[in-house]
Amino acid sequence: MVTKNNREMRIKLTLILFLSLLLNRVIGQVISGEANPCPETNYTYSFSGPSFGNYFLWSITDGQIISQNSNTVVVKWYNKVTENGKWKLRVQYETIKFDGTSGGSTYLDKDVKVNIPSRYIITGDREIPGDFRGNKTYTAQIVNSNFPATSFIWTTNTGIQTTTTTPSFNINITDDQLKWITVAGKSSTCPQWGEIFKFDIVYTPIFTGPSSICSEGIYTITSPGTISLENASGIATLTALGNNQWKVTRIGTASGIVKLRSTSNGKTFEKDIVLGIPRPIIVGPSVITAPITGKVQDYSFDISNRIPGATYEWSFVGSSNVEFQSGSTGPYVVILVKSHTGTASYFCKMRLKVTTECGTSDFIDYNVEIKPAQGGVLPPEL
Amino acid sequence: MKVKLLLLPSVLAILLSCSKRVNDPFIPEEKNQLDSIYQAPKDPFLGIPEKMSVVHVQTSIVNYNQWQNFFVSPEKMTIVMWPSHDKTLVIKDVDKAIQGIAIDKESNTEVKTDNITIASGITFQDYYPGKYLIAVIMSDEKGQGKKAYSSKEITIKEYGKYYMHKIFSFDAKEREFEEWSPKIIEK
Numbered sequence: 001m002v003t004k005n006n007r008e009m010r011i012k013l014t015l016i017l018f019l020s021l022l023l024n025r026v027i028g029q030v031i032s033g034e035a036n037p038c039p040e041t042n043y044t045y046s047f048s049g050p051s052f053g054n055y056f057l058w059s060i061t062d063g064q065i066i067s068q069n070s071n072t073v074v075v076k077w078y079n080k081v082t083e084n085g086k087w088k089l090r091v092q093y094e095t096i097k098f099d100g101t102s103g104g105s106t107y108l109d110k111d112v113k114v115n116i117p118s119r120y121i122i123t124g125d126r127e128i129p130g131d132f133r134g135n136k137t138y139t140a141q142i143v144n145s146n147f148p149a150t151s152f153i154w155t156t157n158t159g160i161q162t163t164t165t166t167p168s169f170n171i172n173i174t175d176d177q178l179k180w181i182t183v184a185g186k187s188s189t190c191p192q193w194g195e196i197f198k199f200d201i202v203y204t205p206i207f208t209g210p211s212s213i214c215s216e217g218i219y220t221i222t223s224p225g226t227i228s229l230e231n232a233s234g235i236a237t238l239t240a241l242g243n244n245q246w247k248v249t250r251i252g253t254a255s256g257i258v259k260l261r262s263t264s265n266g267k268t269f270e271k272d273i274v275l276g277i278p279r280p281i282i283v284g285p286s287v288i289t290a291p292i293t294g295k296v297q298d299y300s301f302d303i304s305n306r307i308p309g310a311t312y313e314w315s316f317v318g319s320s321n322v323e324f325q326s327g328s329t330g331p332y333v334v335i336l337v338k339s340h341t342g343t344a345s346y347f348c349k350m351r352l353k354v355t356t357e358c359g360t361s362d363f364i365d366y367n368v369e370i371k372p373a374q375g376g377v378l379p380p381e382l
Numbered sequence: 383m384k385v386k387l388l389l390l391p392s393v394l395a396i397l398l399s400c401s402k403r404v405n406d407p408f409i410p411e412e413k414n415q416l417d418s419i420y421q422a423p424k425d426p427f428l429g430i431p432e433k434m435s436v437v438h439v440q441t442s443i444v445n446y447n448q449w450q451n452f453f454v455s456p457e458k459m460t461i462v463m464w465p466s467h468d469k470t471l472v473i474k475d476v477d478k479a480i481q482g483i484a485i486d487k488e489s490n491t492e493v494k495t496d497n498i499t500i501a502s503g504i505t506f507q508d509y510y511p512g513k514y515l516i517a518v519i520m521s522d523e524k525g526q527g528k529k530a531y532s533s534k535e536i537t538i539k540e541y542g543k544y545y546m547h548k549i550f551s552f553d554a555k556e557r558e559f560e561e562w563s564p565k566i567i568e569k
Contacts, residue, residue, distance in 0.1 A: 064453065065453075079456070080456075080503070118429075119429070119430075119505065121430070121434065121436075121507055122507060143429035143430060179496060180497070182499075182504075195503055195505060196499070196504045197507050198499065198504055198506050198507060199507050200497075200508070265465055265509075265510060266465035266467045266509075266512040267510045
């Protein structure tokens with residue numbers, strides 16, 4: 001005779017058995033081992049549960065399995081923090097049915113967070129004038145704030161290797177030999193340094209020498225890169241003299257503007273050099289419409305390839321209706337055009353003469369057509 | 383009746399515990415196919431400022447052990463970078479390349495750089511836009527593929543970002559060139 005109490009007791013016991021089985025299956029099995037390991041160091045991990053046939057298959061993400069002995073494995077985690085790190089250890093095993101046969105394959109994962117430092121980018125002056133001497137400060141700026149470093153190692157091509165506890169590095173520049181700086185961080189608990197960032201230093205060359213030459217000029221370049229002379233075909237030649245000096249020689253009476261170029265790390269730095277008297281390029285209106293009677297219209301003329309130190313002298317040929325507003329010297333002038341009430345255009349010239357230390361140029365003419373006024377309406381400004 | 387009462391939860395427990403089937407084991411097959419053993423990072427430039435150019439070079443080899451078959455392992459190598467804006471650089475002598483010397487095919491002259499690093503990874507930061515040749519050379523200390531090398535020319539754009547991971551094959555040939563793989567990730 002089964003009483004009601006006995007039946008309830010049996011149901012309770014059955015439920016306890018059921019839950020204990022579940023707990024044993026779901027919660028009781030763990031991968032034990034270091035959850036916050038250091039990179040590039042061997043660690044042992046163990047799986048606590050059974051597997052049919054003692055079958056265990058271990059695999060790893062962002063790490064390497066060094067050795068395996070059934071439910072125990074020795075691993076080494078990689079030293080990289082790309083995408084916040086995805087370090088994971090997985091064991092694949094066979095469950096066991098109550099009748100002792102295989103219940104099929106399943107797996108258990110263990111996520112770990114490796115104690116590695118973030119990447120650090122370098123901030124500070126990258127381009128330094130070639131003649132700079134003094135102190136410069138460079139700073140390591142964290143890329144991934146989930147992985148802060150507590151110390152930093154700085155190295156340079158000049159043999160400096162120093163460790164700092166703050167993310168900054170002071171360096172005294174006494175010449176132009178510092179070419180690059182690297183930095184890597186380290187966490188407080190692990191000895192391994194993180195990823196290296198490399199920052200190149202570029203010295204901007206300092207050109208010393210004349211801006212214009214009539215026959216030849218000597219140039220000293222502080223912190224030169226690869227030196228060449230550009231736009232110089234038929235105009236000038238370049239000769240290396242050694243000791244950071246180069247000579248630019250004019251070819252005969254050729255004239256032009258050449259570029260003395262220094263190329264460092266793929267970047268170019270240039271100095272313009274005027275040889276002889278390059279033909280000026282006049283910029284201004286070539287067709288002018290005269291204003292109506294009683295009005296005056298102004299027009300400007302300029303030189304697009306001005307020569308430093310040169311003097312310019314303008315004149316206007318072919319019309320008494322034109323005068324200069326405020327002088328006829330300098331690279332930029334303004335002319336005032338008076339009324340022209342005729343029916344046909346007339347043609348005249350802006351005439352220019354350039355004088356440099358190399359002499360005075362021939363006249364350079366620029367043709368201008370002046371059209372008659374149009375029906376009492378002021379022409380549009382050009 | 384007693385047996386039935388015990389059997390039902392037991393069967394349920396077994397069924398529940400077996401419900402997580404393996405359908406994505408990531409143990410590679412025993413074959414040297416890079417795609418099967420290497421997964422490229424989805425965003426290797428996480429956290430890098432927008433207005434900054436970076437070239438991340440990483441070096442690895444395909445290794446083998448009896449537990450894991452083939453796998454990709456970071457490996458220290460010589461990493462060399464040359465500006466090649468107006469040149470066509472090639473490596474003709476791996477011993478010279480280790481010293482930073484490449485050959486300009488146009489002028490048949492040697493071009494030297496001191497941008498040489500020995501590491502399994504480095505990031506070149508804020509390089510000027512233009513063409514660069516990057517070479518990675520395996521060390522001569524291990525038995526596998528001594529001084530095997532690879533190179534790749536890239537054009538750095540303003541604020542361009544490049545992730546270059548060279549993974550040498552398990553059977554890399556000593557002092558021989560191997561194509562750059564896997565593909566470069568560019569942003």
